[in-house]
Structures are given as C-alpha cells and as structure tokens.
C-alpha cells in the first residue's frame with residue numbers, strides 16, 4: 001500500500017500522479033476515452049477518520065456500527081474495501097443487498113432500509129439476520145404478520161424510521177425531514193408521538209429507532225436537531241415501558257461533501273462533536289449506535305477522467321467536447337446549480353495544464369444541448385487530445401450510470417502509489433498501480449441488456 005499524505009495538498013498531488021500514470025499505462029485511451037478512478041488510500045483514510053470521530057465522543061464499550069450507504073458507491077470491491085476497514089452496509093433494495101453479500105459483508109453488519117420493501121424482501125432479511133428499519137406504520141403491521149407466523153428463533157435488530165420533521169436543507173430532493181417527506185413515521189403529526197410510544201411498548205422486538213434527516217445541502221445543526229428529537233423519543237419510550245426497549249439508535253448518514261476545493265469539510269469529527277454537544281446522552285453507552293454515511297466516505301477520493309475529443313467554437317463560445325457528460329454526472333448536468341463540479345485540466349500526456357485561463361464550456365458526449373458539465377468556466381485553453389478530470393465524483397457519479405444514448409458504463413479502477421526499485425543500485429521511485437473495480441461495458445453487453453435476444457419479439461404481434 002502506498003503512503004497516505006495528510007491534508008489536501010497530498011490529495012491533489014496523488015491525483016496528478018494518477019492522471020499522468022493513467023495516460024501512460026493506457027487506463028484512459030483514445031478508444032477508452034472515459035474512466036472512473038478511485039484513490040484507495042484516500043478511501044481508507046476517510047473510513048479511519050470516521051471510526052476515530054465516533055470513538056472520540058463515545059463512552060468506552062459503546063457499540064457502534066458504521067454501515068456504509070451502498071447507493072453512494074454500489075461497487076462490490078468498494079464495499080469489500082470498506083468492510084476490511086471495519087464498516088458494514090446499509091442497503092435499500094434486493095440489488096444492494098446482493099452487492100453487500102457478494103462483498104462478504106456479514107448479515108449482522110447489514111441494515112435494510114427502503115420505503116417500499118416487499119413481503120419477500122422482509123422475509124429474506126429476517127431469515128438472513130439482517131437488521132430492518134420499517135419505514136411506516138403499514139410496514140410495521142407487515143412485520144407483525146411475519147413475526148406471528150413462524151419468526152426465526154432470534155430476530156435481528158428491528159427498528160422504525162421516524163421523521164423528526166425538523167425541516168429541509170437547500171436541495172429539496174435530498175431533504176428527508178420535511179413535514180411532508182415520504183420517509184418514516186412523522187413525529188410531529190397529530191397523535192403520532194402517542195402512537196409511537198404505544199407501538200414500541202406493544203412490541204418487545206422493536207428495539208431500534210432510525211432517522212436519516214437529509215444529505216447534501218442540509219446544515220449539520222438541522223441534522224443534529226433531528227437526532228436529538230428521536231433520542232428524546234427513545235428516552236420517552238424506555239421510561240414508559242420501564243425498561244430498555246429501545247436499545248439502539250440508527251442516526252442515518254448525510255454528511256455533506258465540499259465540492260469547492262480539496263479541503264475535507266465538514267468532517268466526521270466535527271459532526272460527531274456537534275452531536276455530542278447537542279445530544280450528550282447518545283454517547284454515554286446506554287444505546288448502541290448505527291450510522292449510515294454514504295457520500296462522505298468515497299466522494300473526495302473519486303474522479304472521472306475523460307479525453308477531450310474536439311475543441312470547437314460557436315457564436316464566440318468555446319466548447320470542449322469531452323467524453324464525460326450526463327451518463328457519468330447526471331445530477332450535475334440536470335441540476336447544475338445544486339451540483340457544481342470542479343474540472344481539472346491535463347494535456348495529452350496527462351500533465352497538469354497551465355496557461356492563461358479562458359472562459360469555456362465543458363460539454364459531454366450526449367445528444368442534447370444541455371449536456372454540459374460546466375459553462376463559462378475559466379480554464380486553461382482545452383484542445384483535442386487533452387484530458388479533463390471531474391473531481392470529488394467518488395460517490396453518486398460514475399458509480400450511478402445514466403444510460404442515455406446507450407453510452408457504456410465506463411471502467412472503474414482503484415489506484416495507489418507504490419515504491420518501485422529498478423535495479424539494486426537505483427533509488428526507489430514512486431509509481432501508481434491500478435486495479436480493476438468494474439470493467440467497461442462492452443457493445444455486446446449493451447445489445448444484450450437492450451433486448452438483443454428478443455429482436456424479432458415485437459414483429460410477432462399485430
């Protein structure tokens with residue numbers, strides 16, 4: 001494993017070295033003009049920082065499970081890497097559960113959320129021993145039914161998602177604690193609190209409260225206020241029952257990512273400290289804790305690296321036509337105000353490009369006019385054969401492909417620096433080693449998943 005630089009200078013230096021090596025080693029080529037790259041030591045460092053952050057504020061012996069939200073990077077080797085770093089998995093579909101299992105994440109370190117679990121999914125989770133958070137009163141009734149007729153001898157931790165209704169952040173699509181959010185049992189609705197206390201009192205197996213207040217765009221204070229609200233509910237339930245009915249709190253994820261610079265801010269440590277100030281009782285050892293951070297673990301360790309195919313101009317506007325567009329950066333293209341990305345520019349050999357900045361648009365390969373990663377961005381002049389890197393895209397970008405124009409999912413590679421010694425007498429030099437995470441999708445695969453086996457199917461109908 002390569003050494004890990006601390007701080008943002010290290011991240012930028014590692015990134016530049018990786019781009020240079022990706023070009024030199026043929027990871028990105030004229031025929032494979034877009035790839036996703038993951039800085040493996042960077043991801044390991046983020047995982048270690050998360051463990052430290054919660055260890056520093058928790059009473060000794062507090063049981064803490066950090067379950068990585070699989071949707072942020074649904075890639076089996078990433079889940080495996082994080083499992084090796086001591087994380088579990090939060091899954092929200094049969095597909096995500098299958099990925100976690102393929103990565104070897106044990107059921108006891110897996111948590112199933114999702115607002116639309118089928119009876120079969122619930123049954124499978126109970127049989128496997130995967131923790132489940134019911135999303136609604138309706139789902140709780142479904143669990144009642146399953147546990148009545150032949151529940152396994154020991155049930156995994158079962159919880160109920162509560163929406164503390166503390167309000168939303170700046171991105172409404174990612175704000176989950178608004179008064180009318182589709183998630184969870186609303187805590188402040190008429191009669192809800194009494195219903196919740198009774199629901200726990202009546203079910204000895206209902207031992208967890210779950211909340212996930214929001215993601216990118218939510219102030220940390222808002223998230224902490226939401227956790228405080230569900231903690232107070234847990235205290236009320238336990239007082240009412242006269243025993244430790246609620247044994248663990250699943251506080252969700254949602255730490256925002258800084259897309260404006262290499263600085264990691266906010267940090268897991270800062271958020272853990274804020275939680276400890278806002279909800280001291282959370283960390284005194286009486287409750288087991290589960291977290292579900294997603295984006296904050298791999299985001300800053302990922303980039304999309306793409307070749308510039310053409311540089312053109314139209315009506316006085318300079319446009320670099322690259323191979324990275326909506327297929328790898330769907331949110332940025334469709335909601336550019338909410339999801340701006342930094343673009344780093346490199347020459348044909350993968351060396352950082354300098355030169356007087358000029359206003360340019362960075363476009364993608366999709367056939368619609370809005371397929372733009374950046375507009376009017378000041379960058380050194382881009383030319384055909386250069387490369388652009390879309391930074392901080394390790395979560396929710398190249399891992400969540402958008403299949404417009406039947407563009408293939410790009411290959412994804414993890415990288416780390418390693419020492420290379422040429423001859424016995426030479427001083428060691430640092431090189432970058434790449435390992436495959438996901439192969440690029442082939443044309444045959446694209447045809448197959450687009451109904452290739454059923455080519456004549458429709459012609460049979462009149």
Ligand SMILES: *Cc1c(COP(=O)(O)O)cnc(C)c1O
Pocket residue numbers: 069071072090113212214215216252253254255292293294295296
């Ligand atoms: C998406 C999601 C997460 C992770 O959110 P991030 O913003 O990626 O940290 C955690 N828990 C639940 C229930 C989610 O839906």
